[in-house]
Amino acid sequence: MKQVVRVAAGQGFWGDWLEAPRRQVEGGPIDYLMLDYLAEVTMSILQKQKERDPRMGYARDFVGAIESVLPAITERGVRVIANAGGVNPGACAESIRDLAASHGAAGRVRIGVVTGDDLLPRLDDLIARGHTLANMDTGEPLSRVRDRVLSANAYIGSTPIVEALRRDAQVVVTGRSTDTALTMAPLRFEFGWAADDWNRLAAGIVAGHIIECGAQCSGGNCLLDWRDIPDLANVGYPVVNAHPDGTFEISKHPGTGGRISVPTITEQLVYEMGDPHSYITPDVVADFTTIQLEDAGPDRVRVFGIGGRPPTDKLKVSIAYRAGFKAVGTLVYAWPDALEKARLADRVLRERLARLGLTFDKMLTEFLGASATHGPLAEASGDLPEVQLRFGVRGEDRRAVERFTREIAPLVLNGPPSVTGFAGGRPKVEEIVAYWPALIDKTEVRTAVEVIA
Amino acid sequence: MKVRLVDIAHARSGDKGDTANVGVIALKREWYPLLARELTERRVADHFQGVISGSVQRYELPNLNALNFLLHGALDGGGTLSLKTDAQGKVFSTALLRMALDVPDEEARRLGLPTVT
Numbered sequence: 101m102k103q104v105v106r107v108a109a110g111q112g113f114w115g116d117w118l119e120a121p122r123r124q125v126e127g128g129p130i131d132y133l134m135l136d137y138l139a140e141v142t143m144s145i146l147q148k149q150k151e152r153d154p155r156m157g158y159a160r161d162f163v164g165a166i167e168s169v170l171p172a173i174t175e176r177g178v179r180v181i182a183n184a185g186g187v188n189p190g191a192c193a194e195s196i197r198d199l200a201a202s203h204g205a206a207g208r209v210r211i212g213v214v215t216g217d218d219l220l221p222r223l224d225d226l227i228a229r230g231h232t233l234a235n236m237d238t239g240e241p242l243s244r245v246r247d248r249v250l251s252a253n254a255y256i257g258s259t260p261i262v263e264a265l266r267r268d269a270q271v272v273v274t275g276r277s278t279d280t281a282l283t284m285a286p287l288r289f290e291f292g293w294a295a296d297d298w299n300r301l302a303a304g305i306v307a308g309h310i311i312e313c314g315a316q317c318s319g320g321n322c323l324l325d326w327r328d329i330p331d332l333a334n335v336g337y338p339v340v341n342a343h344p345d346g347t348f349e350i351s352k353h354p355g356t357g358g359r360i361s362v363p364t365i366t367e368q369l370v371y372e373m374g375d376p377h378s379y380i381t382p383d384v385v386a387d388f389t390t391i392q393l394e395d396a397g398p399d400r401v402r403v404f405g406i407g408g409r410p411p412t413d414k415l416k417v418s419i420a421y422r423a424g425f426k427a428v429g430t431l432v433y434a435w436p437d438a439l440e441k442a443r444l445a446d447r448v449l450r451e452r453l454a455r456l457g458l459t460f461d462k463m464l465t466e467f468l469g470a471s472a473t474h475g476p477l478a479e480a481s482g483d484l485p486e487v488q489l490r491f492g493v494r495g496e497d498r499r500a501v502e503r504f505t506r507e508i509a510p511l512v513l514n515g516p517p518s519v520t521g522f523a524g525g526r527p528k529v530e531e532i533v534a535y536w537p538a539l540i541d542k543t544e545v546r547t548a549v550e551v552i553a
Numbered sequence: 554m555k556v557r558l559v560d561i562a563h564a565r566s567g568d569k570g571d572t573a574n575v576g577v578i579a580l581k582r583e584w585y586p587l588l589a590r591e592l593t594e595r596r597v598a599d600h601f602q603g604v605i606s607g608s609v610q611r612y613e614l615p616n617l618n619a620l621n622f623l624l625h626g627a628l629d630g631g632g633t634l635s636l637k638t639d640a641q642g643k644v645f646s647t648a649l650l651r652m653a654l655d656v657p658d659e660e661a662r663r664l665g666l667p668t669v670t
Contacts, residue, residue, distance in 0.1 A: 141633055237570050323646065324563040324580075363563065363578065366617050370576020372567035373621050376612050389614050405616075426636060464629060464636040472638045474648045475604045492636030535632045537570065 102131075105290045107283050107307070107340040111135040111182075112314030114142055114159050120314060120337050122168040125178055127353030130339060132286045133173070135165060135182035136279045136312050143276060144420030144533040146186035147220075147251035157188030158273075163195050166271065170203050173270070181261060181282045185273040187220075187251060189213045193273045193552055207553050212264025214274040216547035219252040219417060219540070226544065233417060233538040242538060248422040250533060254415045254540060257382030258304075259295070260547040261285035267551045276418060278381055280308030283340060291344040295383075302386035302408025303346035305379065310350055310368055310403070311338045317350065317368035318399075319358030324367070331357025336399075347404040349396050360399040382415055382542070384408040414539040423534035424461065425501040426494035429508035430468075432521030434486045439470050441516040442489040448515050449491060452507055460495040460504075488521065494532065501529050556654045560667040562588060564646035571631035573605075573642030575649045578619040584664060585618040591654045597622055600652050622649070 108130040110121035114137040124133055137159040150157030162184030166173075173180060185192040193213040200209040219226065223246070227233065233242035233252075242249070253276035262285050264272045274282075284304030287293065293300045310317050318338045319329040336356025342348040350360055369388065373379075376388035385408060392405035433441040446465045453463070466472035468488035470480040493504050505527045512519055558577075561584050566575040577592065579585040598609040607625025614621060628642055629635040639645070653669075661668055 321565070323565065366578050366619060367563065367565040367576070369617060370574070370578065370614075370619055370621055371565050372569060373574050373576055373612075374569060374623065376614050376621055389616055391616055393617070423634060426634075428636060462629070462636060466638055468638065473644045474651065477600070477604060477648050477651050490638065494634065494636055532633050534630075534634050535570070 101292070101344060102290055103343060105132070105287055105342045106130045107132040107134050107286055107311070107342065109134050109136070109311035109314050109338050110165065111137060112312060112316060113137065113139055114161060116314055118161070118164065121165040123353070123356070124337055124339070125169045125172045125176070127336070127356060130178055133169065133178055133180045134282045134311065135162065135180065135184060136282060137162060137182060137184045138186065138276060138279070140418060140535045141420060141533055143187055143253050143418060144250045146188070147420070150187050155191050158186040158192035159184040162192065163199055166196055167199055170200065171205065174205060174208060179265070179286070180271045181286060182272070183274045183277045183279070183282060185213070185275045187218060187253070187275060189215055189273050189275050196271055196273065197552055209271060210269050210551055210553045212267065212269025212272040213550045213552065214256070214260040214264060214272065214277065214547060215550070216260070216545060217253045217256045217276040219254055220249070223249065223252055226540070231540060231544070233419065233540065236537040236539065242419065242536065245421045245536065250420045250422060252417060252419045254417050254545045255382060256415065256545065256547050257281045258285035258288055260549050262289045263549045264551065265289040267549065269551050279312040280305045280381055281383065283308030283311060284383065287342045296410070298384050298408035298410060299406060300346035301384040303348065303406040304342070305381050305384060305386045305408070306388070306391055306403065306406050307340045307342060307348050309379070310365060311340055313368060313371065314338070315358060316371065317365055318352050318360050319364055322359070322364050322367055324363045329359045333357065346406065347402065349400050349402045351400045360401055362393045362395055362401055365393055365401045365403070380412060382411060384411055413542050415542050415545055417538045417540050419536035419538055420533050421536055423532045424494060424496045425498045425529050426492060426532050427501050427505050427527040427529045428490060428492040429505065429527040430488055430490045430521065431508065431511060431519050432486055432488045433516065434518040434520065436483055438484045438487040438518070439467060439480070441518060442467050442487045444516045445489050445511055445519070446491065449507060449511065453504060456503065458500045458503055460493040460500060462494045464492045466490040498529065505529060554656055554658050554661045554668040556656045556661060556666050556668055558652045558654060559650040562650065564650055566642050566644065566646035568628055568631055568642040571626055571628050573624045573627035573645040575622045575624065575645050576619050577622070577649060578617065582618050584666070585615060587656065587664065588620060589613060592620055597649065600649065604648070
């Protein structure tokens with residue numbers, strides 16, 4: 101058995117640095133490249149794309165990422181695990197197969213496809229059999245918005261990925277796998293961790309949590325000593341160096357920028373944290389209050405002591421549904437009295453919307469430069485050089501939102517003075533696709549693995 | 554003595570639905586007990602009055618010298634529903650660090666806290 105397995109993070113979300121996958125493969129020795137593409141609403145965007153074209157519905161960036169690391173991954177035997185499959189893992193895998201063929205590697209890249217997370221085709225059946233798929237935040241049953249549902253996917257764990265690796269897949273493509281399973285699965289596979297080895301599985305999950313946001317643990321978005329973090333232009337993405345006993349070190353490739361230290365790792369550990377005693381995944385419940393961190397040399401942190409316990413009998417389901425429309429308009433007011441001018445513009449706009457008889461579920465005014473991000477906690481004082489008025493509306497009635505977008509530009513000539521920054525034209529009306537978190541019995545979700553070449 | 558939280562801790566925040574989470578991390582291990590004592594749910598809720606509409610929950614992570622706060626009703630519905638610039642709660646971290654603590658002079662000296670006058 102290997103004594104160390106190296107898993108490198110190459111994407112923290114769909115839209116992350118296109119250079120990162122190649123830099124992770126070429127910058128130093130790794131065994132696995134882990135690419136996380138899916139955020140909560142990504143599945144619904146992909147579902148819309150699939151409706152327009154049945155060959156779409158996956159993260160297209162992934163094809164470019166693989167292209168950027170071919171042939172290095174075949175030469176070095178690096179395996180890739182990604183949840184880039186979105187709502188169409190099969191089509192994603194086929195596009196990778198075709199890519200390999202066009203690079204003279206036809207039939208030489210084995211691609212594992214994990215399916216079974218997509219519950220959309222079974223939704224009515226599930227509801228009919230008494231699964232309410234109640235919203236975890238509000239308790240409302242899914243039936244309330246059933247006709248507006250765009251996508252429904254169960255978060256699945258490491259088991260099918262382990263199976264794909266066992267069947268010699270070099271590239272594993274999943275749909276809505278949990279982000280953390282993408283890192284934990286190769287460790288479980290390489291070290292032969294049992295499905296009830298709770299502490300080690302939890303360690304794999306913690307490793308996954310640390311690297312799933314890419315450079316956010318290696319100096320990116322780091323508040324502490326941010327001025328002194330070296331060479332962010334050349335930031336190194338993180339690598340997990342894992343051991344059979346469940347301990348691991350986080351490092352980055354030599355010669356890269358950024359920083360890996362106890363504080364940078366700690367900032368990432370608390371990111372999007374709920375109850376730290378119970379970080380629930382399909383495989384294990386990890387206890388973040390057991391995590392121990394230790395400086396292990398320059399840009400290297402050792403992580404150990406992690407405890408876990410058995411998971412629940414449910415899986416979380418990510419459901420996306422159409423929830424009305426929104427639009428946001430902005431204008432910039434300049435010195436003197438910029439904030440006062442922006443405030444007057446806000447009052448004028450609200451009065452005009454009211455006279456038009458337009459009603460919205462929500463109207464929100466923000467004054468960027470004064471109080472937008474910290475609200476009344478901010479101490480904007482003195483005569484500010486400029487303030488951006490940012491006015492948003494949301495509602496079920498598309499026409500009302502549309503009408504609102506016509507009320508911003510006129511303020512340039514018929515509102516308060518010293519106004520600019522309207523070059524972008526009318527605000528765009530956006531359909532809101534909202535997130536509906538729910539739970540489903542694990543026994544209802546059956547995953548499958550197919551390997552193509 | 555007045556101690557600014559931004560001088561003794563760092564932080565990161567994120568979102569889960571309409572809830573923002575803020576992890577506050579003591580800059581030194583020996584400062585964590587002070588944070589754990591002073592940064593109560595009540596204190597943080599008072600700080601965010603008028604900013605969030607829901608309650609505040611606190612969790613302790615002494616292993617990381619950190620506290621985790623869940624700020625409910627912080628994000629105008631959260632996710633894609635939200636009209637806020639900070640729809641994902643990314644800068645609630647520094648909003649919390651705006652807080653100042655009153656620390657007895659003797660304790661501030663003993664802990665070597667950076668103070669403001």
